[in-house]
Amino acid sequence: MSVGRKMVYHVNVNLLGRAVLRWHRLKAERRGGAPRGWKQEYLAPPLSISPRTKELISRHYLAGRYAHLGRKVAWVTSGAPVELLKALDYYVLYPENHAAVCGTVRACVEISGEAENAGYSRDLCSYARTDIGSALSGKTPVGKLPKPDLLLACTNICQTVLAWYRVLAQHFRVPLILIDTPFLFGEASEHVITYVRRQLEEAVPVAETVAGKRFVERRFEEVTQRSRMASQLWLEILERNHHQPAPLSVFDQFIQMAPIVEMRGDGFTVDFYAALLREVDQRIAQGVGAVTKEKRRLLWDNLPVWYRLRYLAEFLAERGVAVVASTYTNAWGELAPMMDVNRPWDSMVRTYLHPILNRGTGHKLATMIRMIEQYELDGAILHSDRSCKPYSIGQMDQRDHLVRECGRPALLLEADHNDPRSYAEEQVANRLDAFLEMLGV
Amino acid sequence: MRKAVGPIARRSEVIRQQRERGGWVAAVLPIHYPRALLRSFDLLPIEVWGPPGIDPDHGAAHVQAYVCSIVRNALSFILSGGLDVADVIMVPHTCDSLQGLGSLLLDLVRPRQPVVPFYLPRGERECDIQFLAEEFRAISRQLEEITGRSPSLLELIECVKRDEEADGLLGSLHHRRNELALNSYEFYRVLRAREYLPSEDFVELARSCLACAAEAPNVGVPLILSGIVPEPMSMLALIDELGARIVADDLACCGRRLYPNGVSEDPFVRMAERIVRSAPDPTRGSPLADRSEHLLRLAAGSEARAVVFHGVKFCEPELFDLPVLREELKRAGLPSVIIEVDLNDPLSHQVRTRLEALLEMIR
Numbered sequence: 149m150s151v152g153r154k155m156v157y158h159v160n161v162n163l164l165g166r167a168v169l170r171w172h173r174l175k176a177e178r179r180g181g182a183p184r185g186w187k188q189e190y191l192a193p194p195l196s197i198s199p200r201t202k203e204l205i206s207r208h209y210l211a212g213r214y215a216h217l218g219r220k221v222a223w224v225t226s227g228a229p230v231e232l233l234k235a236l237d238y239y240v241l242y243p244e245n246h247a248a249v250c251g252t253v254r255a256c257v258e259i260s261g262e263a264e265n266a267g268y269s270r271d272l273c274s275y276a277r278t279d280i281g282s283a284l285s286g287k288t289p290v291g292k293l294p295k296p297d298l299l300l301a302c303t304n305i306c307q308t309v310l311a312w313y314r315v316l317a318q319h320f321r322v323p324l325i326l327i328d329t330p331f332l333f334g335e336a337s338e339h340v341i342t343y344v345r346r347q348l349e350e351a352v353p354v355a356e357t358v359a360g361k362r363f364v365e366r367r368f369e370e371v372t373q374r375s376r377m378a379s380q381l382w383l384e385i386l387e388r389n390h391h392q393p394a395p396l397s398v399f400d401q402f403i404q405m406a407p408i409v410e411m412r413g414d415g416f417t418v419d420f421y422a423a424l425l426r427e428v429d430q431r432i433a434q435g436v437g438a439v440t441k442e443k444r445r446l447l448w449d450n451l452p453v454w455y456r457l458r459y460l461a462e463f464l465a466e467r468g469v470a471v472v473a474s475t476y477t478n479a480w481g482e483l484a485p486m487m488d489v490n491r492p493w494d495s496m497v498r499t500y501l502h503p504i505l506n507r508g509t510g511h512k513l514a515t516m517i518r519m520i521e522q523y524e525l526d527g528a529i530l531h532s533d534r535s536c537k538p539y540s541i542g543q544m545d546q547r548d549h550l551v552r553e554c555g556r557p558a559l560l561l562e563a564d565h566n567d568p569r570s571y572a573e574e575q576v577a578n579r580l581d582a583f584l585e586m587l588g589v
Numbered sequence: 590m591r592k593a594v595g596p597i598a599r600r601s602e603v604i605r606q607q608r609e610r611g612g613w614v615a616a617v618l619p620i621h622y623p624r625a626l627l628r629s630f631d632l633l634p635i636e637v638w639g640p641p642g643i644d645p646d647h648g649a650a651h652v653q654a655y656v657c658s659i660v661r662n663a664l665s666f667i668l669s670g671g672l673d674v675a676d677v678i679m680v681p682h683t684c685d686s687l688q689g690l691g692s693l694l695l696d697l698v699r700p701r702q703p704v705v706p707f708y709l710p711r712g713e714r715e716c717d718i719q720f721l722a723e724e725f726r727a728i729s730r731q732l733e734e735i736t737g738r739s740p741s742l743l744e745l746i747e748c749v750k751r752d753e754e755a756d757g758l759l760g761s762l763h764h765r766r767n768e769l770a771l772n773s774y775e776f777y778r779v780l781r782a783r784e785y786l787p788s789e790d791f792v793e794l795a796r797s798c799l800a801c802a803a804e805a806p807n808v809g810v811p812l813i814l815s816g817i818v819p820e821p822m823s824m825l826a827l828i829d830e831l832g833a834r835i836v837a838d839d840l841a842c843c844g845r846r847l848y849p850n851g852v853s854e855d856p857f858v859r860m861a862e863r864i865v866r867s868a869p870d871p872t873r874g875s876p877l878a879d880r881s882e883h884l885l886r887l888a889a890g891s892e893a894r895a896v897v898f899h900g901v902k903f904c905e906p907e908l909f910d911l912p913v914l915r916e917e918l919k920r921a922g923l924p925s926v927i928i929e930v931d932l933n934d935p936l937s938h939q940v941r942t943r944l945e946a947l948l949e950m951i952r
């Protein structure tokens with residue numbers, strides 16, 4: 149990188165950008181309290197860490213905007229072994245997270261419309277459509293996305309990501325590294341572990357060539373250590389919800405999980421979750437629950453409905469229902485014990501083979517049952533997500549098992565994580581009402 | 590010209606014969622699988638592409654409406670006893686939906702037969718071949734437990750070679766389709782007999798067809814058919830009726846399974862090589878550039894003038910590739926059309942209209 153480019157990057161990202169974002173954060177922190185229309189009688193005030201979350205995410209996208217001045221850019225799937233790339237100082241972008249941001253600000257229909265106009269079917273995953281639409285049109289609510297120099301797709305969450313990244317590879321004409329993680333119908337056998345290990349090793353020289361840097365094992369260990377620490381903290385934060393009333397709703401978790409997904413391996417992510425854990429502990433000490441009058445506690449299965457987070461949070465809180473645990477947010481913490489800094493390669497293979505989405509429907513059911521017991525939950529909402537088949541197939545039987553064998557009411561709620569055109573509010577409200585009646589609220 | 594094909598044995602008849610001589614039956618879900626390995630255990634593979642036109646209610650009680658009809662129908666068929674004749678159900682990990690089906694059958698909706706899933710690697714690297722070979726070894730151990738049989742490596746390699754011969758003849762049928770006095774419907778009945786006939790019987794059928802081959806006048810607008818499975822088969826008759834003919838295909842059940850011969854002397858590696866090195870396939874993660882090149886090569890070799898993309902609704906692997914493929918074809922002057930079907934629907938007027946429009950454009 150030339151000195152001039154370095155300067156421009158440094159001034160825009162590290163000096164001006166940071167200062168402006170910090171100022172915004174401080175302003176928000178000073179203002180404090182709840183935003184207009186916040187239903188304080190049912191919901192605890194927003195977490196005081198929220199402005200910092202916003203600052204982190206904004207800083208991440210700001211760094212992306214100027215990344216081409218000094219760093220190579222990799223686009224990766226959410227379950228990708230990002231530690232490899234972080235060790236080579238890539239700027240890492242997560243199209244799934246970006247799509248979720250689009251969903252949250254209700255830009256999905258417009259942006260995915262660009263992909264649909266180009267021939268991408270509405271039956272495809274709405275994250276993929278949003279991201280492809282953004283790549284084709286340049287539309288994004290975060291300013292500007294950097295073009296990738298490298299793509300890394302890991303199949304441990306679905307095969308959709310590979311189909312999607314093949315499209316991106318064709319569009320951007322950049323190398324695509326595939327880390328194929330065989331679906332675990334049962335236990336991971338030796339040849340599965342060997343296969344994934346070999347692919348990780350083969351990925352290094354490709355990533356080195358694109359980065360123009362040598363892979364340094366020590367740096368890799370440091371990044372892995374930070375990933376493990378952040379994941380561990382995240383898991384501890386989630387587990388604080390064993391407490392009643394639960395200090396954090398899953399709707400809070402959906403927002404606060406952004407750094408663990410897209411900033412895993414960074415030091416500031418560890419600091420962020422340490423601070424969030426302190427705030428959660430403070431809430432417990434003060435007897436503050438995320439839902440002020442917690443009467444019933446539920447499990448959420450599958451991705452969030454990004455464009456109706458607040459609506460659902462308020463709808464349930466008004467009725468005294470706290471959704472306190474989720475198989476989705478749990479997925480970013482439950483693998484922390486598998487990360488072993490002393491054996492980073494082996495532990496990386498194990499960690500990235502075992503996400504809940506890479507395991508069978510029986511395993512997910514067992515996880516749900518365990519969570520229901522540990523968090524003392526009264527029932528479950530299973531979001532039947534049109535855009536996520538691997539997460540959704542099996543839910544009909546999982547619901548039946550929860551009802552019949554665990555004696556917990558469970559509701560299958562039809563929606564889509566990003567596309568509001570596959571969501572019918574009245575129907576959702578009716579079904580939720582009927583379900584809550586069963587719960588006696 | 591003499592008719593190139595006589596009556597083809599029906600599935601039920603082939604299954605009955607297999608049973609009568611003491612053999613076993615394996616129901617196999619799409620797409621790629623180690624056929625020779627099953628045969629070495631005297632398991633006759635009978636492929637289950639849906640099947641179409643059955644009552645989907647049993648499946649609909651377990652999988653959502655946005656799951657494709659191949660998976661929904663297969664589950665219905667299993668739960669309604671349609672596959673009771675099978676001793677084993679094999680579920681290749683072809684896509685997220687078949688992954689879900691395999692997992693459901695193992696964990697939550699258990700059929701009476703043992704379920705044998707396996708993972709299909711998405712790359713074409715050496716490590717993918719080695720991994721797939723190991724998957725096949727694992728299946729072999731599982732089948733030993735299920736059947737109590739232990740075929741030797743020699744028996745297995747013989748089965749592999751028999752498969753290679755059958756697939757070689759399958760390739761000849763594809764390449765010489767214009768010389769066979771068969772309409773599209775009849776031709777695909779012959780090709781799709783590979784889905785259930787033992788290789789040795791298919792060899793006989795293919796030879797008898799090829800023996801009748803003769804130069805024939807090329808009539809009808811030449812088309813390529815791409816997609817998963819040509820259902821309903823009446824669509825093929827419609828294509829003939831509209832004055833077109835299929836000169837090549839990129840179908841998951843047909844053209845994407847023209848497996849080349851393997852090289853390795855290790856039968857497990859050899860079976861893996863054959864699958865990994867076959868024609869580009871989105872379910873195996875083939876790069877889009879390879880797919881478009883393959884289609885353009887097929888078009889050049891067959892003088893096709895358009896491509897019909899015939900997909901099953903909700904099939905993500907197919908849907909993702911269509912915009913890029915259509916764009917590349919368009920650049921090469923080849924128009925294309927998309928037809929989407931649910932296996933339970935009859936041939937619709939919309940399909941006819943779309944095909945007519947395509948053909949009018951070409952003519």
